[in-house]
Amino acid sequence: MKVFDLHCGQGHIFEGWFGSEADYQDQQQRGLLECPVCGDGAITKGLSAPRLNLGAAAPQPPSSEASAAVSQQTRGLTTLPGNAPEKLRALQAAWLQLSRQLAQASEDVGTRFTEQALAMHRGEQEEKPIRGQVTPAQAQELVEEGVPIVPLALPKVSGETLQ
Structure with a gap:
């Protein structure tokens, strides 16, 4: 392995x-x-x-x-000071946990996000937490209509279990 x-x-x-x-x-x-x-x-x-188990010989x-x-x-990699790698890993883990919580608490409507968000905003559909994809033009349309949206870059694996 x-x-x-x-x-x-x-x-x-x-x-x-x-x-x-x-x-x-x-x-x-x-x-x-x-x-x-x-x-x-x-x-x-x-x-x-x-990690190699080759015996008790002194390292060369x-x-x-x-x-x-x-x-x-x-060459070209940024060196992080002190305990920055641990803080970075903790931040990544927290973001992944939050992403999973958001994914579990909302429905992925994919590219139908604009239509469903507008329908809920206009009272044509029951409100529920949704997530999906929009183009910049669709996002602008939603904002102009007064639809409260928050852009988030959720990883695809938010709803999945990782080992």
């Missing part, structure tokens, strides 16, 4: 578990990898430390070649 630290284009960091490196590559090529926080599909593999310092490879891989 391979456990990789994965990064999305928005800077979110999360773990991915794969049967092998080939399994990771296959899923990456087929576009199956997605950030659980924002749904971004631009996923890259970060540095991960393997990295070679200059290994140091150069790590330096090459980390």
Whole structure:
């Protein structure tokens, strides 16, 4: 089992578990990898430390070649101060939890959001919590009609259970 630290284009960091490196590559090529926080599909593999049980030999310092490879891989990554990685993970976990709560407490009406929101606002349909997708023009129409909307970027996995 391979456990990789994965990064999305928005800077979110999360773990991915794969049967092998080939399994990771296959899923990456087929576009199956997605950030659980924002749904971004631009996923890259970060540095991960393997755990190897090779005995009790003292660890050897990295070679200059290994140091150069790590330096090459980390070039351009932002270094976070102090306990920022823990705070970032806690913030991501809180956002995912809130996303799941919002998804469970509302109905996903997809692209029918504008029609249903307008119908509820005009009293033609019983009000209920809904979520869905709108274009910028549809959002403008809703705002001009006085429909109270809040744009949220909920991850696709909000209603699903993650391991």
